[in-house]
Amino acid sequence: MGTVNSHPDPSLVRARWGTLVGPWEYGVSDQRWNEVARADEAVLGRSIVVPFPPESSASGIGEEPDGVMWYRRTLDLADAGTDDVRLHFGAVDYRAKVWLGDRLLGEHVGGHVPFHLDVPAAWLEGAPALTVAAHDPRDDPDQPRGKQDWEDEPHVIWYRRTSGIWRDVWWEALPAQHLEDVQWLATRPDGRVSARVAVAAGPGAAVELDVSRDGRSLGSIAVPVTAGAADIRLALVRPHDTDLTWSPERPTLLDARLRLLGRDGAVLDEATTRIGLRTVEAGDRAVLLNGAPRFLRFVLEQCYWPHTHLAAPDADALRAEAQLVRDLGFNGLRIHQVTPDPRFLAACDELGLLVVCDLPAPLRFSVTAFENTLAEWVALVRAHRNHPSVIGWLPYNESWGVPDIATSQQQRDAVAATHHVLKALDPTRLVLGNDGWEHTLGDLVGVHDYTHDPGKLFSRYRDHAAVWRTLRRGGHIRKPALLVHPEGDDTPVWLSEFGGVSVNTSDRAWEGYGGVGAEDLLRTLDALIAPVVSSSGLAGYCYTQLTDTEQEQNGLADAERRPKAPIEELRRIFSGAAAHAPVG
Structure with a gap:
């Protein structure tokens, strides 16, 4: 066992x-x-x-x-x-x-x-x-x-x-009578917790929740089951001068024990989990974590290993992967065109990493492809919506799966429908629409820009006015950045893919991003990151990418997870935050 x-x-x-x-x-x-x-x-x-x-x-x-x-x-x-x-x-x-x-x-x-x-x-x-x-x-x-x-x-x-x-x-x-599912509807920094617990149970059953930290109970309540579920609201007792908030600087996790009780009070089923008290929303041209602006310093993670492909080698490898992201100086990651292993998300919970999740896209748009994709999105959200590290869902990437979104109302409707379904399933997180270009709807606008010219990055993104001028003018990417923009110019914008600097060491390397000699890597990264973190118009960035992946050899580490430069130098580059945002 x-x-x-x-x-x-x-x-x-x-x-x-x-x-x-x-x-x-x-x-x-x-x-x-x-x-x-x-x-x-x-x-x-x-x-x-x-x-x-x-x-x-x-x-x-x-x-x-x-x-x-x-x-x-x-x-x-x-x-x-x-x-x-x-x-x-x-x-x-x-x-x-x-x-x-x-x-x-x-x-x-x-x-x-x-x-x-x-x-x-x-x-x-x-x-x-x-x-x-x-x-x-x-x-x-x-x-x-x-x-x-x-x-x-x-x-x-x-x-x-x-x-x-x-x-x-x-x-x-x-057990015959058992806990079926739990969804944390709110886990707020002020200690207010609410959850909906679905059960399979007979008449007179109740669900008991006990929340604790380091063995000390912070609150407990038992709620009767009605129509197959218990709706729980609990105000935690905060120990004196103790901050229970989950954040990158202090990723506090609380232990939660759920028990299904019979009519006579007997324990019919029991399960444990962990929760983090935090909120996330978009506002004030920034991502707000626990009500305060948070500059996203992300790295693109494709979760690919040479000898196991998309399957992780083991739990230790997943933990080491999350630790590598932290050690490189990032405060989060975008999981790209693959779904996360729950053990990896648990490590991100523990280490205080923020996570945005993609879902793999189909090769084309059709009604069947849309139905298949939406079904997996529903399952993905249900599987991972209780991890405090996960702050957003990213339904579409660079119009993959909706290639004619510029001219097809049906494909725009597909993006809008996915956005609203995810918001209905999980109103506690961001939904990021079609990321990269051809934005139509979303809590953030994501733009992909792989120029290796620091001067161009500065002129395009140095402040709020420059960012929106760049988005509206276009020309720096293959397709228009915006198609329609109902949210207004105060919507946060992040550079959700950039960099991609290769140190080509193999004839299998694809040269689509452009490369440098190994001796120039740190200087190039320094020059590229400076205009991005100094921008007052961006809500964050996502650097491409964490590790080499097959022939896409533009990782900060190679495929065996060995950094390509001294890790303390890479951490110095990527741990610097914009002056207007917290560092964590």
């Missing part, structure tokens, strides 16, 4: 759970997906290390799966006792069917978000086989794929694919 520290999803932890990562039987069949009907059709004979995708060397396969992928292992869960079990899949790209023995447990569509399936205790007798079929066609233009290449070899900014099971598989014991 696993420990809390190794849990695949620290956002809600029960005591009894276990991992299903490690060796599975594996094989590939040449069936069409709509012909896959039974577990006994599985084609096996090889061994794969889950959760690494078959394309990766760490999986033990190292081959493209040209067909339906099959996985199988025995499910022997003595630690579950007599309870039912919930099986969790962190991500399976792209379609999945799951059987226990010969019973179809369920199906899932969406390659970048978690899903779960519930198993009655009686079905676990005799250690049955757990079988998974997965299909991830390389050429489906309606499938959200982000930067996974559709060609045989990586080219330009597209990378090797990540197919099938690529995040942890695990189980947890699930």
Whole structure:
């Protein structure tokens, strides 16, 4: 049975759970997906290390799966006792069917978000086989794929694919009456906490919340369940002269214990999580964290490893990745065209890093592509909306998935619809619209500018007037920065991609960003960052990028996470904040 520290999803932890990562039987069949009907059709004979995708060397396969992928292992869960079990899949790209023995447990569509399936205790007798079929066609233009290449070899900014099971598989014991979901609706710096807890419970049940820090209770309340949920409001008792606020300078996390109580007061289910007291909003031409302007000093994070692709090597690698961002002097990161591992977000919570999340885009716009993308957005927000580190959702990047937004009202409506759905699901965070160019709607305006001329950066962004003159005039990027702008000129603007300085050391390097010699790297970075952090018209920046990624070798660190210059010098460059904003 696993420990809390190794849990695949620290956002809600029960005591009894276990991992299903490690060796599975594996094989590939040449069936069409709509012909896959039974577990006994599985084609096996090889061994794969889950959760690494078959394309990766760490999986033990190292081959493209040209067909339906099959996985199988025995499910022997003595630690579950007599309870039912919930099986969790962190991500399976792209379609999945799951059987226990010969019973179809369920199906899932969406390659970048978690899903779960519930198993009655009686079905676990005799250690049955757990079988998974997965299909991830390389050429489906309606499938959200982000930067996974559709060609045989990586080219330009597209990378090797990540197919099938690529995040942890695990189980947890699930009582018949149980906590189903929690959404923190408000976690304010003044200590006011509200949450909606969904449950599966009989009449007379209640949900108890206890919030504590370092073992000392800050408040507790029990609320009756009504119509399958408990709406909780709790004012925490703040210890004398103690700041409980979560921020980059002081990332205070509070322990929250949730209990489902029966009519007689007996504990039916229990889970723990952590919360951070903070607010985020857009205003005064800036991002406001806890009511104060916060200059965003972000780095672009593509979450790609040479030997495991989009799957993280392990929990330690995720923690080290977050620490690298901090050590380089940034106060946040933009997770680009991939979804975050919940363990990585937990590390960002602990280290005080601010996070903006993309979702992988499809190759084109169609009604089907829009439906597929929106479905994954809903699942992504539900999965990660309780992390204090996450301050924003970024629905579209450079019009990917909406390539004709300049002339298509339908595609503009798709961006607007996504914005409003995300705002309805999670009103506590920013939604950033179509980032990079062709802005139509969003809490921030994001602009991408890869000039390596510091003088041009200064003239374009030195103050509020220059920023908006640049946005309206255009010409510095391939497409108009603005299409329509209903929010007005006080909307915060951030330079959401810039830099991209390469130190080319390989013939696989793509030269689209331009490069310098290794001896000129620090001088170039110094010169590029100075006009950006001195701007009084920008709300922040996101530097491209954290690490080399395949042939896009413009990282501050190489693909093995080794900084390309002394880390103290890089930290000096990127930890300097604009004069009008906090440093953290």
